[in-house]
Amino acid sequence: MKSDYSKAIQFTGENAFNRSVDYALKQLEILNSGKGKGNDFLGWINLPQSYDEDEIADIIEVADSLRELDAVVIIGIGGSYLGAKAVIEALKPHFEKTDPEIIFAGHNLSGNYHAELIEYLKNKEFGLIVISKSGTTTEPAIAFRLLYNEMKQRFDKETIKKRIVAITDAEKGALRQLADKEGFTDFIIADNVGGRFSVLSPVGLLPISVAGFDIEEFLRGASIAQDICLEATNENPAVKYAAMRNLLYASGHKVELMVNYNLRLNYFAEWWKQLYGESEGKESKGIFPASVSFTTDLHSLGQYIQQGERQIFETEILVNDNSDAPIIPEDKEDLDKLNYIAGKDMEFVNRKAAEGTLMAHFDGKVPNILFEIDSLDEYNLGFMMYFFELACGISGYMLGVNPFDQPGVEDYKRNMFKLLGK
């Protein structure tokens, strides 16, 4: 992954950036020492390098048995589904139906979504992966009850046992009790791995493997990132990213937009938003993480970004891969006046749009941090996910918050439970 800070440094100055990098390095040291805030939730730091062959083989074996079904429903919310969804959306074809079909549920309380899902599964051989660290979260619990109920009406006990996998805490929670009592296959989410930092645990690995993608390559990318991002050097990419975004925040850039020019990265941005939003947005502080997909959003939010309130900076991910882009054909009549780009591939145009936009936004006083990867594959996704997680830990410490808790999430639940008469 290449990075370019030149279009951000011009707003902050080189010296301030260097000072911020020094401060970020100190926070990395604290993170590494295990003495910082939330230090009982640091198990994710070593996840990529913590697996032995048997553990991976076990995940792949369970995934392979689920792959024989027509559809597999992944039930979970927040950190219990976004990582897997991000990777699967980044790798799967746009239009072809995948085999098995991967469906997500329990990430909302929409009645029509779940009613239609039940109907859709009526004639299908389906399985369930239910993921909840606490094992008590309302959204996935309801979805699981509904779909388990459907299964009980259609399949015998033995079949059901083969088709349900639970991923939850080793001891605590209702899902753990249910899994033990019913004898579901299960994987454990370690106590010291929080939901939004769990994509490199079975929470992400099992669904990604069920979708047919290579989790060993995914972990290899993450493992390389682990080596690089834990190094105490001012060239450490996670340190630099944390340093720059905090510096921009301190100078009034309170909104960070993750920018892509590839629709496949839209859910990667959703994963990133949850990671940073839930980790940093507390104690009345924190950058607001948002996202745009260009060039689509240049025709909507583009206007605001160019000329609205000056509080935005961009973190852009470009994929340098034009291997499957169609060539724009020559047309004799040229009524649409496109012959000037005939013979070019569509990604060439996309790239020029990206370059032109970067210049325009820079002129419009929007700092830009640029990351580039060669292809959208398991390796690069694993690398980027570990990189963003580690940078998030450093960045949260720079901000002075505990990046590993989410006390604010309880407030809506308290009210909802009261209103439901729990």
Ligand code: PA5
């Ligand atoms: O990042 C987090 O910790 C949260 O987003 C959780 O993943 C989310 O609330 C789901 O929790 P659970 O896995 O306990 O059902």
